[in-house]
Amino acid sequence: MNNVPPLDLTSQYEQIGDEIAAAVQKVLASGGYIGGPAVKAFEREFADYTGVSECVGCNSGTDALILALRALKIGPGDEVITTPFTFFASAEVISAVGATPVFVDIDPATFNMDVDRIETAITEKTKAIMPVHIFGQPVDMTRVMAIANHHNLAVVEDCAQAVGAEWESRKVGSIGHVGCFSFYPTKNLGACGDGGAVTTNDPELAATMRMLKEHGQSSRYFYEEIGYNSRLDAIQAVILSIKLRYLDTWNSQRRAIAELYNEFLSRVPGVAIPQELPKAKGVWNQYTIRLTNSEDTSPSPGEFRDSVRAKLQESGIGSMVYYPLPLHLQPVYKSLGYQPGQLPAAESVCREVLSLPMFPELSGDRQERVIYGLKDCLARSVK
Numbered sequence: 001m002n003n004v005p006p007l008d009l010t011s012q013y014e015q016i017g018d019e020i021a022a023a024v025q026k027v028l029a030s031g032g033y034i035g036g037p038a039v040k041a042f043e044r045e046f047a048d049y050t051g052v053s054e055c056v057g058c059n060s061g062t063d064a065l066i067l068a069l070r071a072l073k074i075g076p077g078d079e080v081i082t083t084p085f086t087f088f089a090s091a092e093v094i095s096a097v098g099a100t101p102v103f104v105d106i107d108p109a110t111f112n113m114d115v116d117r118i119e120t121a122i123t124e125k126t127k128a129i130m131p132v133h134i135f136g137q138p139v140d141m142t143r144v145m146a147i148a149n150h151h152n153l154a155v156v157e158d159c160a161q162a163v164g165a166e167w168e169s170r171k172v173g174s175i176g177h178v179g180c181f182s183f184y185p186t187k188n189l190g191a192c193g194d195g196g197a198v199t200t201n202d203p204e205l206a207a208t209m210r211m212l213k214e215h216g217q218s219s220r221y222f223y224e225e226i227g228y229n230s231r232l233d234a235i236q237a238v239i240l241s242i243k244l245r246y247l248d249t250w251n252s253q254r255r256a257i258a259e260l261y262n263e264f265l266s267r268v269p270g271v272a273i274p275q276e277l278p279k280a281k282g283v284w285n286q287y288t289i290r291l292t293n294s295e296d297t298s299p300s301p302g303e304f305r306d307s308v309r310a311k312l313q314e315s316g317i318g319s320m321v322y323y324p325l326p327l328h329l330q331p332v333y334k335s336l337g338y339q340p341g342q343l344p345a346a347e348s349v350c351r352e353v354l355s356l357p358m359f360p361e362l363s364g365d366r367q368e369r370v371i372y373g374l375k376d377c378l379a380r381s382v383k
Ligand SMILES: *Cc1c(COP(=O)(O)O)cnc(C)c1O
Pocket: 059, 060, 061, 062, 063, 086, 087, 089, 090, 132, 158, 160, 161, 181, 182, 183, 184, 194, 195, 196
């Protein structure tokens, strides 16, 4: 029987492998491996796609976030409000620039930061809000921008999982002051290696980020700031330019897969399907359910979910746990002083979440295998 992997990068490569090989060959023969016309072209195309005036390519999504925070002059003594339910990099970058992450609890229905909790977390030290469009599902940006404008705060969107997603028909990454993207291979627009970009409508911020990603160099061998070596290379840029043309098709395939999952899983007892806000158009980097009867049956945190996952694995169905421990309880953040129970929604979601196979090329019959396999494992798990 065919196994179903949680994700599959090779079938996408097979689709466009010839196109990529030809473009990469051209870069190899050109001798221009860093910067140059390929990077400029991709930056222009990605700015147009996102609906902003400026895009700066860089080495990763992590660096994109660091460049944004640095350009906004966020550093020691400052606080940035974000979500505890995200990939570590979202908070890591706040600490990396010397500032302090302040975590607010999430809405378990969307997995995103609960925007109703932002205002109570604001202090005199708050400089920015960092909404993370987790799993490709947009945060309520109307509310975030209203709060930010009222309190004169910057907004850095972490769009790493949400390239192409829309809030009220506007692309994420075009609504806050800076949008930060990752082209890590498993993201919806994935390079064949590391890559990232920042987007903005502010030419001054763009110029600062462009300088910072090039060692803080203002003109050749003259330095204004302590910066980074964080460039997007030409080979990744041509690959991304090709893939960008397919992105909307791939994202709508993901949407169709999510709709089918929703339809079949919405009435399964003990399963909570992910919710999309009415003004949001998500791009489903992950399709993540919650196993909600875990509380009654688990002797220890996450054990019920883990047992379902193991049973699925035995029947050849891969799944993932994004994320098993919220950031406020990570060992590295012990010094911030958060206690278990303090952000209860994020904590219980970490015990309940299971991400099912999701990639554009997932066929209908393999998806059916996942759905029936999951129902069967649940029936065998619940007494
Ligand atoms: C992947 C990811 C990042 C970091 O991107 P890299 O390119 O891996 O550095 C940041 N935030 C979120 C939410 C991510 O998923």
